[in-house]
Amino acid sequence: DQQVKQNSPSLSVQEGRISILNCDYTNSMFDYFLWYKKYPAEGPTFLISISSIKDKNEDGRFTVFLNKSAKHLSLHIVPSQPGDSAVYFCAASYPGNQFYFGTGTSLTVIP
């Protein structure tokens, strides 16, 4: 049972435009959410996080939005750069510190 879902397996965006990656979750007990970026054959690297008490967190070009009522999370990257091309995973954490990951969205930023 996939508790965290990323329904778009891939996304292509022109350089300079906004990339929007979406994530849905089913369990209202999740209280901490993260986005990770992963290059092939490497471990994921942390991008940005948000706790359930907030609805927005911004770090440079990356902004994460949380809509608790819709159980929906999104990552905005603006402006998108070719180096942003990677697979992006969203993850949700229980209070007991376990993480559950979505299936990933492969972002391609076209120069």
Next chain:
Amino acid sequence: GAVVSQHPSWVICKSGTSVKIECRSLDFQATTMFWYRQFPKQSLMLMATSNEGSKATYEQGVEKDKFLINHASLTLSTLTVTSAHPEDSSFYICSARLAGSTEAFFGQGTRLTVV
């Protein structure tokens, strides 16, 4: 930031042999480490939660006798794949949490190929 080192980064082994993967937190103490497995084009799946000085907690469907986890110190957790089979070929990743933090740091991952 905090660094988690995972070794080896890749390994090829013969079917029936055992393989040990190490996960070290280099500049912080990790009371809890997590082991994940990723199949191609699938999400990272939590295999087990490793707590220093106690038995690991395995997720449903993960064979604890096959995937032995040891967390002997605050900076080291090991995953041993025993009697490996080709279907165990996968990408294994560990992560460790800073005490009192919800943020986790990931190792570089280990690509295991069983032939």
